[in-house]
Amino acid sequence: MKRSGPLFTLLAGLLLALFLLSLNATTGTRPTASGGEPPTTKVSPNPTPSPTGTGAGTGGSPSPDPSTTGTPPPNADYAGRTDDDSSAVAVSLRDGRAIAYFCDGRDQESWLKGDIEDDGSLKLTGRGGGELNGTLKGDRVRGTVDIGGKEYGFTADKAVKPSGLYRATATVRGAEVDGGWIVLRDGSQVGILKRDGRPSAAPEIDPGSGAVTIDGERLTVRPVTP
Amino acid sequence: MTVDPNAATQGFPSPPSAPDRPGAARYLVPALVACAVAVGLGAYGTVHDPAGTAFNLAGFSSTGAVKSWLATASFGFAVVQLVSALMVYGRLPGPSWAGALHRWSGRVAFLTAVPVAVHCLYALGYQTYEPRVLWHSLLGCFFFGVFSAKMLLLRSERLPGWLLPIVGGLVFAALTVVWLTSALWFFRTFGVTT
Numbered sequence: 001m002k003r004s005g006p007l008f009t010l011l012a013g014l015l016l017a018l019f020l021l022s023l024n025a026t027t028g029t030r031p032t033a034s035g036g037e038p039p040t041t042k043v044s045p046n047p048t049p050s051p052t053g054t055g056a057g058t059g060g061s062p063s064p065d066p067s068t069t070g071t072p073p074p075n076a077d078y079a080g081r082t083d084d085d086s087s088a089v090a091v092s093l094r095d096g097r098a099i100a101y102f103c104d105g106r107d108q109e110s111w112l113k114g115d116i117e118d119d120g121s122l123k124l125t126g127r128g129g130g131e132l133n134g135t136l137k138g139d140r141v142r143g144t145v146d147i148g149g150k151e152y153g154f155t156a157d158k159a160v161k162p163s164g165l166y167r168a169t170a171t172v173r174g175a176e177v178d179g180g181w182i183v184l185r186d187g188s189q190v191g192i193l194k195r196d197g198r199p200s201a202a203p204e205i206d207p208g209s210g211a212v213t214i215d216g217e218r219l220t221v222r223p224v225t226p
Numbered sequence: 227m228t229v230d231p232n233a234a235t236q237g238f239p240s241p242p243s244a245p246d247r248p249g250a251a252r253y254l255v256p257a258l259v260a261c262a263v264a265v266g267l268g269a270y271g272t273v274h275d276p277a278g279t280a281f282n283l284a285g286f287s288s289t290g291a292v293k294s295w296l297a298t299a300s301f302g303f304a305v306v307q308l309v310s311a312l313m314v315y316g317r318l319p320g321p322s323w324a325g326a327l328h329r330w331s332g333r334v335a336f337l338t339a340v341p342v343a344v345h346c347l348y349a350l351g352y353q354t355y356e357p358r359v360l361w362h363s364l365l366g367c368f369f370f371g372v373f374s375a376k377m378l379l380l381r382s383e384r385l386p387g388w389l390l391p392i393v394g395g396l397v398f399a400a401l402t403v404v405w406l407t408s409a410l411w412f413f414r415t416f417g418v419t420t
Contacts, residue, residue: 209415
């Protein structure tokens with residue numbers, strides 16, 4: 001006698017897995033962040049909702065030479081260090097728009113926004129006169145950041161999760177906290193946490209879950225998109 | 227989970243009943259299937275660009291909580307597995323329906339673990355950036371491989387008496403470590419939350 005019960009068990013598991021996978025594939029493309037790893041506490045999202053919040057799949061295969069195509073460069077994230085190794089820079093591209101974060105991990109940071117041209121050139125501006133000029137070529141962005149009267153050259157390579165650019169904003173113990181993190185490819189993190197506008201080094205985030213504990217309260221950081 | 231394993235299986239065509247395989251194939255086929263499943267899951271987790279997100283269940287604060295509770299339920303049934311297996315083998319006094327209990331708690335444990343694994347592989351992928359995550363990824367794939375082998379071995383007659391307990395023990399041990407490195411970690415990090 002051949003027992004077929006175990007086979008049915010396996011097949012049921014397989015079917016269930018395929019069913020859930022198709023559910024994911026069909027619901028995962030919606031821009032709403034209804035699923036996913038929603039914040040465990042009140043973490044207000046970045047002001048601009050992303051049109052391709054879960055567009056990680058589209059960023060996976062960039063066309064090798066953006067300058068020859070007439071479409072904006074593919075959605076992707078880039079992260080790297082400045083040439084003097086003092087700070088980190090991350091750039092996130094979505095549908096021709098770009099947001100960048102410059103951060104020295106201690107007291108100097110800037111969020112910069114703008115557009116990326118079809119030829120891969122970037123010109124982003126931040127509050128307080130910060131400016132980023134760069135060029136996307138192949139799998140890296142090279143350029144300069146002008147901030148605080150200094151010019152930093154930087155190179156940012158294509159970032160694959162969990163490396164990338166993250167942010168969390170919330171109210172913790174009556175203070176407005178606003179943290180930005182750049183997770184580099186080697187796993188190191190550069191981040192600044194501002195409490196009511198006062199910057200300090202940010203606690204490490206868990207790159208897998210995005211969890212971070214700030215002043216005893218657990219927050220979840222979210223990937224930043226323009 | 228609202229999946230009734232029994233209902234889900236009723237529609238299947240009965241599998242082609244292979245003729246009695248000669249000795250080696252009885253072990254080779256489950257072993258090869260186990261390798262294929264484990265390596266296949268790992269390869270998918272590596273190749274698939276992690277979406278970072280997937281469906282969530284209503285009433286839970288995060289998919290991490292959903293997964294942790296599902297995994298804990300699965301682990302709970304796995305403990306039932308261990309106890310009922312000891313009953314089946316006569317090492318513990320047990321009721322006559324210990325065998326049925328073992329079969330059905332195993333099915334429920336497996337089907338409860340499947341959504342967790344799907345979410346892991348779809349949203350997070352095979353990751354190695356710290357020991358906990360590496361072991362979880364590795365043993366998560368191993369678990370489904372060795373479980374497949376166990377199911378296929380059950381179909382064979384006249385196995386050496388020690389084989390099923392060993393393979394079943396591997397399944398249980400793998401699930402235990404997978405649970406320790408995920409759900410227990412989650413509860414310890416975030417608190418026992420829904």
